[in-house]
Amino acid sequence: MKITNIRFAKLVVPLITPFKTSMRTVENIEDLVVIIETDTGEVGYGSAPSTPVITGDTHESIKAAIELVFWPKLRSMAIENLNDIITIIQSSMVNNTSAKAALEIAIYDLWGKMYKSPLNKLLGGGSEQLRTDITISLDPIDKMVESSLQAIDNGFDVLKIKIGNNISQDIDRVKAIYQAIGDKALLRLDVNQGWTAKQTVYAAKVFESENIQLELIEQPVKADDIAGLKYISDRVNTPIMADESAFSPKQVIELLSNKCVDIINIKLMKTGGLSNAIAIADIAKTYQVDCMIGCMLEGSIAVAAAAHLASAKSAAITKIDLDGPALGKFDPVKGGVLFDKSAIKLNDLPGLGIESIDGLIDLK
Ligand SMILES: C[C@H](N)C(=O)N[C@H](CCC(=O)O)C(=O)O
Ligand SMILES: [Mg+2]
Numbered sequence: 001m002k003i004t005n006i007r008f009a010k011l012v013v014p015l016i017t018p019f020k021t022s023m024r025t026v027e028n029i030e031d032l033v034v035i036i037e038t039d040t041g042e043v044g045y046g047s048a049p050s051t052p053v054i055t056g057d058t059h060e061s062i063k064a065a066i067e068l069v070f071w072p073k074l075r076s077m078a079i080e081n082l083n084d085i086i087t088i089i090q091s092s093m094v095n096n097t098s099a100k101a102a103l104e105i106a107i108y109d110l111w112g113k114m115y116k117s118p119l120n121k122l123l124g125g126g127s128e129q130l131r132t133d134i135t136i137s138l139d140p141i142d143k144m145v146e147s148s149l150q151a152i153d154n155g156f157d158v159l160k161i162k163i164g165n166n167i168s169q170d171i172d173r174v175k176a177i178y179q180a181i182g183d184k185a186l187l188r189l190d191v192n193q194g195w196t197a198k199q200t201v202y203a204a205k206v207f208e209s210e211n212i213q214l215e216l217i218e219q220p221v222k223a224d225d226i227a228g229l230k231y232i233s234d235r236v237n238t239p240i241m242a243d244e245s246a247f248s249p250k251q252v253i254e255l256l257s258n259k260c261v262d263i264i265n266i267k268l269m270k271t272g273g274l275s276n277a278i279a280i281a282d283i284a285k286t287y288q289v290d291c292m293i294g295c296m297l298e299g300s301i302a303v304a305a306a307a308h309l310a311s312a313k314s315a316a317i318t319k320i321d322l323d324g325p326a327l328g329k330f331d332p333v334k335g336g337v338l339f340d341k342s343a344i345k346l347n348d349l350p351g352l353g354i355e356s357i358d359g360l361i362d363l364k
Helices: 059-074 082-091 097-114 141-153 167-181 197-209 226-233 249-257 274-286 300-312
Strands: 003-020 025-038 043-049 129-131 134-136 158-162 186-190 216-218 240-242 263-266 290-293 317-320 333-335 337-340 343-346 354-357 361-363
Touching: 003 059, 025 059, 025 097, 025 300, 043 097, 043 300, 059 082, 059 097, 082 097, 082 274, 097 274, 097 300, 129 300, 134 141, 141 158, 141 167, 158 167, 167 186, 167 197, 197 216, 197 226, 226 240, 226 249, 249 263, 249 274, 263 274, 274 290, 274 300, 290 300, 300 317, 300 333, 300 337, 300 343, 300 354
Parallel strands: 134 158, 158 186, 186 216, 216 240, 240 263, 263 290, 290 317
Antiparallel strands: 003 025, 003 361, 025 043, 129 343, 333 354, 337 343
8 A cells, every 4th residue: 555645634623612721711622634545445534633732733734744855755654564654753853743743644554555444553552431530621710610420420430620820720620620510420629730840849749638629730830841741750759750841752751750740641742652652661661650641622533643642552641632523613623532521442453443534624
């Protein structure tokens, strides 16, 4: 199966409610879709959102990197030579992880199609049923309490609470949500780099002293504040998870060998796709550290790839934050992963199992 052509399109899905973190507010899921065509007529789908504050990548930079750097090397390569393709994607350019992810996702989709197997089976096999948490956007306290109760009514039992814009209001937010929901849901906090190390220790000790049960605190400090993560982990009992500090396998080895964090959030848009995500899951397993599979605010093409990975790597990936598509008003992707409240179901079609995509806006 030889690569013959590449096309780009845009996919826009309005959100049910704006997505708000300490870093940004977004109204739509907007993906750059990469469609790789082959001489057998099979097409592979990949996608990437624009997350300049996290990856530094925009749709324009992703498309330019693919057109100018990767595509001239990948055109006419055979999907049978998966490892060679991955080496080219990972070594032709530094950074640009979203472009690498979109390409790798489309290539792995084709790899599954070539072997007529769902991707999770080729990666080792695993359950077709997963369960995701849901994100509660950073809002005034009353709104966050209401959104949390609504999420529980909608069948979610793990809530990812976005905080990080004001330490004392953040502590009040968590206390109010915890008081309102009791033991009906597990709370994971995502600070998105909004606190200092000392503020994090203070907040965690407040929660611990008041018996507020938290599953974890995600990325409390700036992405490059690795000493801050270590400072926190040495002083609190609440598990600390790295997100924006953990892009590459090398960074994960540094974080884990120095005991800076307890959990790693793997996202394809940070790792540059599936190959490094698999490496990180395997590294974490050797350190006996759990991983979360996460996503940016993105749609169900890339999330399908993340779900197949989570299915196959369930020994390491024990936590799932793949709610991006569930936050949209509809899913234009037919086949692929099916969302029903907190349930994510993989189908048994080859590759990512995507049958068709409505509403693609072709890009030249
Ligand atoms: C959508 C997912 N639940 C999530 O919260 N991801 C964020 C980053 C999302 C973005 O800004 O696109 C995270 O884990 O930090
Ligand atoms: Mg995060």
